[in-house]
Amino acid sequence: VSPTTVSHVFSGHRPVSPGTRQHVEDVARRLGYRPSAVARSLRSRRTDTILIVVPDITNSFYPELVRGLQDSVAPSGYYAMVGNTDAEEANERALLELAMSRRVDGIVFHGFRTGPADLAAVAEAGIAVVNLGEGAAGAAIDSVRFDDRLAAAEATGFLLAKYGRSIAMIDGDEVAPVGRDRRLGFEGACRDGRVRRPRVEVTEFTRAGGRRGMERLLGRGKRPRAVLCANDMIALGAIDVLKARGLRIPDDVAVVGHDDVDAATIVSPPLTTTRTDARQLGALAGEMLVTRMTGEYRGKARHQVAAHQLVVRDSA
């Protein structure tokens, strides 16, 4: 048979007689032939693979997000791979390059050091893009995000009303949108509450970062009555330090987190935090990405804001 016939058998793009198909498949099996997905994807320009890029896979918010995304794209035949960046620019750029070089059909991106402008080049290369953050004007980049600034302002307002103006924040990053927006929300609510120069310690979005931040807050100046932590990992580290020093939570220091990860209900006292549904965010991103990849939607960029909610438990 001709190479074209063999190709038709394996691609399924053209009908082949049952006898010929059987013969080709038998020979292929005997030779151990396996169609190369790389060669196939070169021709069809489809890989059936998408990439989700996250800053820290050990923060359980992100595995939940990945699960939501996977569950949402799987029925359409796509498989989601995860890339972890450690919030480092070089890693973010390497993964954007990987997406642009057409090894995947789409990308869901949470950048700390790169943003919509960098994603525009990926979208222009014909890759479907969903940014977990702000959208970019002009580019066909869909986005879905939480309103981090509003959420932080609400949590700060709750602390001010309950514990007064002796308030501080431990933030995880000054540059990344999530760190910047949560700080802006905190500072805005402090201004509204007439708090003069509230203390902000910037560390990183990890339990170790939370420990460092709380050590610094307790190391100098007056002990704050309430501390807003920019995520739950930070709050868990802050609680480690308070417990080690014999301080009571919330009687001596109240603590609020952000995300509502699983550990928020494992820690004692259970953590008051802003619930942001990571699985739902992943599902929303997946839905937008699939409609772009299939061509079902070809219009201008869509921007969604997912809901958040303050969950009051015992830590504040």
Add this chain to the structure above:
Amino acid sequence: VSPTTVSHVFSGHRPVSPGTRQHVEDVARRLGYRPSAVARSLRSRRTDTILIVVPDITNSFYPELVRGLQDSVAPSGYYAMVGNTDAEEANERALLELAMSRRVDGIVFHGFRTGPADLAAVAEAGIAVVNLGEGAAGAAIDSVRFDDRLAAAEATGFLLAKYGRSIAMIDGDEVAPVGRDRRLGFEGACRDGRVRRPRVEVTEFTRAGGRRGMERLLGRGKRPRAVLCANDMIALGAIDVLKARGLRIPDDVAVVGHDDVDAATIVSPPLTTTRTDARQLGALAGEMLVTRMTGEYRGKARHQVAAHQLVVRDSA
């Protein structure tokens, strides 16, 4: 210039005069040309990408393992992608197919429903393979694992010595090697300790599974004095139920986990558990994989067993 010259400019495989290189690069930039990694990888058969396959990315043991692997392969220029299977056979097979179709250079695999025999086909297709579990006789499949059976036997011996023969186990899976081996270790230690027919509840390796298992243990028969949980997620769920019923840990029921995830020191009381260093396991797997991918090692299969250690905290 000829297509061959353009190819030489971008592949870097042959020298091209500086003037010609500059000209080609200028034109390419003006046209927005980007070398296709898919086409390149078809020719060079290198993707610089490896795949790590895990059963449950929301169990924080696995993100830590991924971090250990990434840190270990990055210096050699490889990037690790993560695939999550939900411990489902179809997903495991889909990811093995993906590896075989040469979209990655190597695979680190933790299978619940497939095993060394299935990996043999991947290795024969020329893909570097490290199995997180037992090795396969005859195939060039490196493996690295913990001695789950021994670890469970040791933890069981600790509970028997401290709390007597009223002991039970909550396991996460009857078929997967990790579930089977931990149960064998538990039952062997029970035989040695002359415990007649110890109770074993099989659920799944999650916090929800642990809740179900503990509900069942408390729902009928005599309440066990000590419970061995097949991983920390199960132990966290078991503790949820004990607390909800007002039972004291360890005074009424002692609980031991397995893995030493971050949450083991967040929960109250802190969890007695077997520490298995997920990052170290990932690093060992990465080192073996890299030496296979680079061709530095071409010998027969290597099998490593990583160390574990019982960490006694307050839950038992």
